[in-house]
Amino acid sequence: MRDPAPQLGHLTYPKLRLKDNLLDENPNVIQFQSKYGSFQLHEPPTTNLGTLSRLPLELLQQVLYQLDIATIVDFRRVNRQAFTILDSVSAYHAVAKHARNALCGIIAIVTGKWITCGTLYKKLSTPGCEICGDFGGYLYLLTCKRVCFLCLSENPLYLPLRISHACRKFGLGSEIVNKLPCMRVIPGTYSPNEKKVARCILVDYESARIAGITAHGSISAMTRFVSDLQTQKDEKYNARKAAALSLGDRSTHIRRPPALDPYDALSGNPFRFGAIARVACLDIATQELERGFHCLGCERAKRLPLHYRRKFMVASFKDHLAQYGGIKNGEHHLG
Ligand SMILES: [Zn+2]
Ligand SMILES: [Zn+2]
Secondary structure (H helix, E strand, O other), rough: OOOOHHHHHHHHHHOOOOOOHHHHHHHHHHHHHHHHHHOOOOOHHHHOOHHHHOOOHHHHHHHHHEEEEEHHHHHHHHOHHHHHHHOOOHHHHHHHHOOHHHHOOOOOOOHHHHHHHHHHHHHHHOOOOOOOOOOOOOEEEOOEEEEEEHHHHHHHOOEEEEHHHHHHHHOHHHHHHHHOOOOOOOOOOEEEOOOOEOOEEEEOHHHHHHHHHHHHHHHHHHHHHHHHHHHHHHHHHHHHHHHHHHOOOOOOOOOOOOOOOOOOHHHOOOOHHHOEEEEEEEEEOOOOEEEEEEEEEHHOOOOOOOOOOOOOOOHHHHHHHHOOOOOEEEEEEOO
């Protein structure tokens, strides 16, 4: 691994002493990952790939690069020849070596059919958070995006939704939502404040939103449909309640319609951590891993742009110092 920043070491520190309880820290995923990684061929292949053997190796490698993770994992199981050919795809080899936690996380939450080997490789080798551009130390494995801690814990796009919530929020039927990128939550403890989550299915927020806009024709049409429907449900509830009360019935419980959005505790919302793996960035030219580092001047800061969760690389850290000043006594000072 690359030294975080030799010339800046006295102004930075490599990691926080916090446990975020991500998907790749779930014991089931850790166990699966070590099983996946320890599988080795003890004997060379004795059979070929049948009809596929007619294709030149380079073409097979290109096809495998473009195939989705679910398919290449099935292909890997076909026979020893398939295992060897897949391992000869340099992108897969890099992913299996440097992002095995993400690869196994994808298999565990069953999102492999929406993510290609090539996409995972590109995200492995791109450092920036796709929302804010800061160093992104994580991959969101529902649709494979690189993201930083602050965006994954605060941006709506990184909050996977229950199917019923997505239907309500974007005015969609479950037959549409069920076809969108969904994940199977691995039961366990997630988020820094250790919230337990049971088995359930969650859908990607952005995919559901786009499906909603497409189905209704525009954002405004979707918003109107959703708010009209919610008003109708509220009115129906109020009418039923009033009717029960007028009959002197106080014992029948009439269920209030669910709110459009349940409370989102942001970094305390376990749904935001069930598809997240910590993944360093692979520098393709040097084959070194970049994990980013924290700023000592922001160690106690909690309000952006100064925040202890932000991570930097050498260039972005120099810009950060130029913008907010050098560090004295653990704080930035301009001038
Ligand atoms: Zn970000
Ligand atoms: Zn700073």
